[in-house]
Amino acid sequence: MEITKACLDGEKLEFEVKDVPLTFLNTLRRTILSEVPTLAIDEVVIYKNSSVMDDETLAHRLGLIPLRTDLDVYLPPESCDCGGEGCSRCTTSLTLRKKGPATVYSQDLIPEDPRVTPVDPMIPIVRLDYDQELEFEAIARLGRGKNHAKHQPVSVCSYKIIPRIVINQELCDLCGECVQVCPPKTLIRDENRVVVSEPMSCVLCNACVEACRENAITIETDTNHYLFRIEGTGVLPPDKILDSAINILREKTEKLREEIEALGE
Known part of the structure; x- marks a missing residue:
């Protein structure tokens, strides 16, 4: 090559x-x-929502906001010692509390980990009118594009x-x-x-x-x-995306080789 x-x-x-x-x-x-994992909002706990947007649509929209990801810090839930229950090694949270009149943007999300921020701070989430209020906690986890397109890094x-x-x-x-x-x-x-x-x-x-x-x-x-x-979405640098994919392929190839050798024993 x-x-x-x-x-x-x-x-x-x-x-x-x-x-x-x-x-x-x-x-x-x-x-x-x-296969390349990225962070995305996977669960939303809504405390208050008096906007015109229902809870399900709001949660879906939040899940599609690209989040900057550090693969050296976070583990996929299935690889974490907590067994995917949720801990600081496999999950992080973002909170939001806003009163109208205002437009809620992705920059209004307050991350627990300052490294995990929306790629674009001006993604509109919902418009709040007078006397409307929104408060929630969003949980972000690592996931892969084969499970949901929101995790695709490109x-x-x-x-x-x-x-x-x-x-x-x-x-x-x-x-x-x-x-x-x-x-x-x-x-x-x-x-x-x-x-x-x-x-x-x-x-x-x-x-x-x-x-x-x-x-x-x-x-x-x-x-x-x-x-x-390759054109990334901003969640990972494109060279990091390529490196991660090559490492994943190397691990899969090594695992396949070991299984083939085990069949011959």
């Missing part, structure tokens, strides 16, 4: 990878989506084959039709040539190939060269 041109920009991580089976990339993608996790666009300049008559029909504007006209501006943006639609009357353009695909893209 060869990884090149890695780019980390905020919540986005992109890297090119060569000499790796497509099945492995798909396994990595599925592991990121379904909004985008994908891979694509990197295309190789070849333009025969001798055949090209500079009509410019290929430039006009290209949806992502991968092709541009540079003086007396049509060139590829950004090969990564190509969506393999073949619109340029079909528009070229001189058959000067060909698009080839290298099934051994891929672009892997």
